[in-house]
Amino acid sequence: MSLRGLIATAIGLLRTRLELLATELEEEKLRLFSIVMYGAAALFMFGAGLVLLALFFVVLFWDSHRLLVMGGLTVMFVSCGCAALWLALRQVRAGSRLFSASLAELAQDRRALQGRPEGEP
Numbered sequence: 653m654s655l656r657g658l659i660a661t662a663i664g665l666l667r668t669r670l671e672l673l674a675t676e677l678e679e680e681k682l683r684l685f686s687i688v689m690y691g692a693a694a695l696f697m698f699g700a701g702l703v704l705l706a707l708f709f710v711v712l713f714w715d716s717h718r719l720l721v722m723g724g725l726t727v728m729f730v731s732c733g734c735a736a737l738w739l740a741l742r743q744v745r746a747g748s749r750l751f752s753a754s755l756a757e758l759a760q761d762r763r764a765l766q767g768r769p770e771g772e773p
Contacts, residue, residue, distance in 0.1 A: 665761065673754045680748065702729065 706725045713721045 669754060669757060669761070672757065676754055 706729075709721050709725060710718055
């Protein structure tokens with residue numbers, strides 16, 4: 653194989669890997685946008701529903717136990733908020749799989765260029 657052919661092959665391989673990286677980046681961007689939009693819609697709807705539900709219970713028990721109901725609902729809302737925050741932080745710490753396919757392909761290319769079998773690191 654000539655040097656020119658080897659360089660052309662390397663450039664083609666690099667171009668393919670860069671296209672894969674760009675595709676993965678675009679997919680991750682779309683995934684994050686979708687998560688944010690659906691999450692915002694869900695938060696708005698749940699928030700409106702919870703406020704109306706809380707108002708319903710306060711009015712329902714207005715004559716007998718309005719302070720007890722308001723205190724109980726406050727504890728419930730704060731507890732749910734803390735649980736949601738904990739779950740969100742856990743998701744952030746878990747990270748994403750961005751570029752995992754590209755990194756695997758690059759590792760496979762490195763092994764192939766070094767003459768190692770597929771299973772070896």
